[in-house]
Amino acid sequence: DGGITQSPKYLFRKEGQNVTxxxxxxxxxxxxxxxxxxxxxxxxxxxxxxxxxxxxKGDIAEGYSVSREKKESFPxxxxxxxxxxxxxxxxASSTWTGTNYGxxxxxxxxxxxx
Amino acid sequence: AxxxxxxxxxxxxxxxxxxLLRCNYSSSVPPYLFWYVQYPNxxxxxxxxxxxxxxxxxxxxxxxxxxxxxxxSFHLTKPSAHMSDAAEYFCAVxxxxxxxxSQGNLIFGKGTKLSVKx
Numbered sequence: 001d002g003g004i005t006q007s008p009k010y011l012f013r014k015e016g017q018n019v020t021x022x023x024x025x026x027x028x029x030x031x032x033x034x035x036x037x038x039x040x041x042x043x044x045x046x047x048x049x050x051x052x053x054x055x056x057k058g059d060i061a062e063g064y065s066v067s068r069e070k071k072e073s074f075p076x077x078x079x080x081x082x083x084x085x086x087x088x089x090x091x092a093s094s095t096w097t098g099t100n101y102g103x104x105x106x107x108x109x110x111x112x113x114x
Numbered sequence: 115a116x117x118x119x120x121x122x123x124x125x126x127x128x129x130x131x132x133x134l135l136r137c138n139y140s141s142s143v144p145p146y147l148f149w150y151v152q153y154p155n156x157x158x159x160x161x162x163x164x165x166x167x168x169x170x171x172x173x174x175x176x177x178x179x180x181x182x183x184x185x186x187s188f189h190l191t192k193p194s195a196h197m198s199d200a201a202e203y204f205c206a207v208x209x210x211x212x213x214x215x216s217q218g219n220l221i222f223g224k225g226t227k228l229s230v231k232x
Contacts, residue, residue, distance in 0.1 A: 006157075040224075043222045088155070092158075103220055105157035105158040108157050
């Protein structure tokens, strides 16, 4: 079955460290997204990519970086510049054609600073 | 610009009671509308979506939502709550005329956390 795989499910980061969260999809979706979720704040868009080798900043891109070298993959790096990285991170992909249009989400990565 | 408002960040109902989660949107054209459910430490799962084929949309787990253009609403209901319905619910809207650009991105409400009392 097609879907989105996020790994790892739990990640611990030391102060000053960069960490990379993985997101892979086999849905053949063109667009992919990264969201950050904090209690009571809903979903906040970090970065999105509508096509390979292109991506755009979302509402809270500072301290994060992404790449989109392959259609299937959209990794997110949380850099040391992100001062408060502890959160739940969700990856999604989307299509607007066919009957299954809309977003599909991964199961999330919980990042904790230790 | 589109926006989504979910009234009530927390809703509590008794098991067996009606569930009503409110969602209002602003859009210049009839939008695509979605409801997602999120259980703790999991991703968002699609409950249902409005496709313009019918104003009353049935989803999974006994949920349904009615699109009311005059009220710009897409409220989610379930006749009888079950303990397993306790979760956070998100309403989302997209402008179907703007695929391929940032305007085609889904706009999410801030979520409503549903508690079900035994």
